[in-house]
Amino acid sequence: MTTESRQYGKIIRSSFRAPAWARNRHVQTIWPRFIRRPLPFSFTWERVELPDGDFVDLAWGPEQQTPSGMVILFHGLEGSVRSHYANDMMAMLSKQGWRVVMMHFRGCSGEINRTPRAYHSGDTQDALFILKILDQRFPDIPKTALGVSLGGNMLLKLLGENPASHGLAAAVAISAPLKLAECSESINQGFSRVYQRYLLKSMKRTLKAKMQKIDYKATITLKESEIDEMRSFKEFDDKVTAPLHGFVDAEDYYEKCSAFHFLSAIHCPTLILHAIDDPFMNHLVIPDEKELARHVTIELSETGGHVGFMQGLPWNTSIWLHQRVIRFFTDYLSP
DSSP: OOGGGGSSSSEEEEEEEGGGGGHOOOOOHHHHHHTSEEEEEOOEEEEEOOOTTTTEEEEEEOOOOHHHHHHHOOOOOOOOOTSHHHHHHHHHHHHOOEEEEEEEEOSSSOOSEEEEEOOOTOHHHHHHHHHHHHHHHTTOOOEEEEEHHHHHHHHHHHHHTTTTTEEEEEEEESSOOSSSSHHHHTTSSSSGHHHHHHHHHHHHHHHHHHHTTTTOOOTTTOOOHHHHHOOSSSHHHHIIIHHTOSSSSSSHHHHHHHHGGGGGGGOOEEEEEEEETTTTTGGGGGOOOGGSSEEEEEESOOOOOOTTTTEETTTTEEEHHHHHHHHHHHHHHHH
């Protein structure tokens, strides 16, 4: 290895191995969501008022007498604390002595937010606001952050934009769509369109509910029938996400908000966990080592699907991600 190459981050092979019965990427993606029983986990709500008059809701795990540290979680598209990956990850972290809290993006906690603005893959403003509050409130507890899918892209962009990392000691991004344009193309092909249809249905339902309460005329002029006719993320992003959040169109949004462009500027120790067979993406989202800051490690597995990484037997499964995340955070918070 040359001296020059040491300034870059690393791409390493993951220790994850899918069992024979779960090597298919769709099995890995769907089984944990619809078949695997969720772990028991209790949480409490906190509403935080934002400077623009809107709000976000935090879901807090149990208090810890002597916490190992704090993990701030950011969920995926249309996710929440009730999402299988969020519930189980928070349950496992809490069981290991971590204080956990999830920030819900606007409108994702079960109550419609107050402004036309929603959330998107590159919207770091609310997350920064919450990180500052938590840093002020808990100055003596070391903090880490975990982003899943859309939340992972947002977190990586935030870290690249903010060299000081706002007090975060380490970060993990799971199944992050590092190149949004590539992902919008990939999920619009083959069986992956099933995921797109499922998520898009939720996005359109939320938009129509908000339009019953909020005047959108200054930003978008869509009829309900036009919303129903949308068939892809790109179409939704072109007609809704982009104009709502100040982008020219979907391509402009994808270009400016893809975390891929921010990976070389990250100063916080960061682990990106990614499966090559992720059905939401393709191989083009994976950067070269020379495009990574030296603090960034990408851990690749051949299989794992989208936020899957499931091991064990069909009647007794476990999620490899849980222990991998705990081990990474523990390494960086150890004295």
